[in-house]
Amino acid sequence: xxxxxxxxxxxDTGATYVVPGFGAKESFPIxxxxxxxxxxVAGSGEGRIEVxxxxxxxxxxSIADATVADGMAAVDAAQAAAASWAATPPRARAVILQRxxxxxxxxxxxxxxxxxxxxxxxxxxxxxxxxxxAEFFRWYAEEAVRINGDxxxxxxxxxxxxxxxxxxxxxxxxxxxxxxxxxxxxKIAPALAAGCTCILKPAEETPLTALAVGEILRRAGVPxxxxxxxxxxxxxxxCSAILRDRRVRKLSFTGSTEVGRILLREASYNIINSxxxxxxxxxxxxxxxxxxxxxxxxxxxAKMRNAGEACTAANRFYVQEGIYPAFVDRLVEKMGAxxxxxxxxxxxxxxxxxxxxxxxxxxxxxxxAVGKGARVRLGGKTPAGEGFFYPPSxxxxxxxxxxxxxxxxxxxxxxxxxxxxxxxxxxxANDTEYGLAAYVYTENMKLGLQLAERLEYGMVAxxxxxxxxxxxxxxxxxxxxxxxxxxxxxxxxxTEAKYIAVNW
Ligand code: NAD
Numbered sequence: 001x002x003x004x005x006x007x008x009x010x011x012d013t014g015a016t017y018v019v020p021g022f023g024a025k026e027s028f029p030i031x032x033x034x035x036x037x038x039x040x041v042a043g044s045g046e047g048r049i050e051v052x053x054x055x056x057x058x059x060x061x062s063i064a065d066a067t068v069a070d071g072m073a074a075v076d077a078a079q080a081a082a083a084s085w086a087a088t089p090p091r092a093r094a095v096i097l098q099r100x101x102x103x104x105x106x107x108x109x110x111x112x113x114x115x116x117x118x119x120x121x122x123x124x125x126x127x128x129x130x131x132x133x134a135e136f137f138r139w140y141a142e143e144a145v146r147i148n149g150d151x152x153x154x155x156x157x158x159x160x161x162x163x164x165x166x167x168x169x170x171x172x173x174x175x176x177x178x179x180x181x182x183x184x185x186x187k188i189a190p191a192l193a194a195g196c197t198c199i200l201k202p203a204e205e206t207p208l209t210a211l212a213v214g215e216i217l218r219r220a221g222v223p224x225x226x227x228x229x230x231x232x233x234x235x236x237x238x239c240s241a242i243l244r245d246r247r248v249r250k251l252s253f254t255g256s257t258e259v260g261r262i263l264l265r266e267a268s269y270n271i272i273n274s275x276x277x278x279x280x281x282x283x284x285x286x287x288x289x290x291x292x293x294x295x296x297x298x299x300x301x302a303k304m305r306n307a308g309e310a311c312t313a314a315n316r317f318y319v320q321e322g323i324y325p326a327f328v329d330r331l332v333e334k335m336g337a338x339x340x341x342x343x344x345x346x347x348x349x350x351x352x353x354x355x356x357x358x359x360x361x362x363x364x365x366x367x368x369a370v371g372k373g374a375r376v377r378l379g380g381k382t383p384a385g386e387g388f389f390y391p392p393s394x395x396x397x398x399x400x401x402x403x404x405x406x407x408x409x410x411x412x413x414x415x416x417x418x419x420x421x422x423x424x425x426x427x428x429a430n431d432t433e434y435g436l437a438a439y440v441y442t443e444n445m446k447l448g449l450q451l452a453e454r455l456e457y458g459m460v461a462x463x464x465x466x467x468x469x470x471x472x473x474x475x476x477x478x479x480x481x482x483x484x485x486x487x488x489x490x491x492x493x494x495t496e497a498k499y500i501a502v503n504w
Contacts, residue, residue, distance in 0.1 A: 165495040
């Protein structure tokens with residue numbers, strides 16, 4: 001167990017990555033080492049991790065590979081900064097967060113290009129992500145000065161019940177590759193607003209965006225040690241060691257349910273407060289009376305934002321018999337019109353998948369569904385050539401025993417199932433261990449709201465294809481997670497309620 005041990009800080013390699021095509025005015029070189037304390041350091045790992053461009057398979061650059069010792073050095077740095085950051089006036093914290101917001105907006109095109117390069121998503125998706133990511137800084141700058149407690153009189157009279165929200169302490173933030181900017185800022189911004197110092201562990205596939213955000217934070221005046229960033233090829237050992245250090249008090253994870261389960265076990269060792277944003281399997285219900293145009297527009301956003309690589313992505317379309325043929329025809333037409341290509345190509349609307357394993361999973365789920373009787377109405381076949389591409393695809397009449405109705409496909413494949421009775425649709429929609437987001441299209445608002453209440457999901461979009469908003473509590477029920485991000489709820493996840501019993 002490490003307790004304030006001073007770890008030797010390895011030297012800075014000065015290695016950086018420069019996004020091609022951007023000058024010094026719109027961009028800056030991105031340090032590719034570890035951010036520990038005030039320094040970008042090489043770390044004690046022997047090798048470096050290669051970062052690939054999923055559209056070509058080519059290596060973009062390499063980044064430092066943190067070891068357990070580097071993880072401990074990051075905890076030391078976070079500990080050294082903790083007291084003074086917690087004591088920094090909320091307004092001063094807010095000013096820094098505002099600067100981060102402006103810096104991200106100012107660098108939006110460059111950051112979008114970077115996200116497209118390392119993640120593969122189409123530039124419009126990347127640009128939306130940058131703006132969404134930046135908004136967390138603005139929102140939490142506003143929330144930083146509103147961490148209000150409360151005070152009441154004990155029911156028996158006599159004493160007062162005072163409740164104050166204090167920073168929870170050093171936080172380990174672990175993020176996935178599908179929204180490399182937004183998943184990081186959705187955690188960093190509330191942690192900083194609440195007065196916590198943190199260690200960010202980004203996904204191996206997309207570390208550069210997180211490193212760019214780290215440099216933005218530094219330039220905006222975030223004090224040394226307040227945000228530390230470590231990339232590693234051995235997340236299990238490094239994160240486990242961090243979680244077993246008693247100085248660490250919070251784990252905030254976004255990723256798969258499978259890894260979330262492992263991390264909850266790791267967090268149980270020191271009873272660490274845990275927020276979990278995990279996998280989804282979103283149903284998209286279209287009732288006979290739905291506005292077809294609106295339902296198709298919503299379906300395109302819910303399915304195709306990020307080429308389907310979103311935890312909130314519509315995975316299963318349940319469409320009522322009366323509107324079913326028209327809905328499927330229109331969906332096939334719209335999905336078929338999307339241009340597949342490298343995310344950085346301005347004409348691209350559907351970018352590359354993250355890696356070969358993602359393509360393998362999609363192929364497996366599609367072939368299972370087709371083998372069980374689903375009809376391929378569009379796509380359904382991996383194109384030849386370089387890069388990790390899968391075309392927009394529509395599978396129709398998907399049988400209820402198909403694996404893709406149970407598993408996240410995480411790709412541009414829409415699985416459509418007809419239904420007659422609304423009760424059957426609700427039952428099918430709820431028949432999953434996941435409970436992140438669900439979508440309903442109907443012109444009958446009374447019925448829509450009743451369905452929204454009955455769907456076992458943390459978020460329900462009614463006549464909308466998008467739920468994400470920094471001002472709204474984002475999160476799931478069942479095996480989709482614990483806790484909420486965004487809104488005031490997201491700030492409270494980084495605080496402890498301190499109850500003070502007072503006589504006066
Ligand atoms: P993943 O679970 O494989 O990895 C997520 C992160 O966990 C990465 O940083 C990875 O390095 C790290 N990790 C992996 N094993 C670890 C271990 N043993 N200990 C510590 N860290 C470990 O997920 P992914 O493939 O990067 O992302 C896709 C998944 O994320 C999907 O299931 C998606 O639904 C989910 N997701 C959820 C939300 C949400 O808000 N609920 C948002 C985005 C993505």
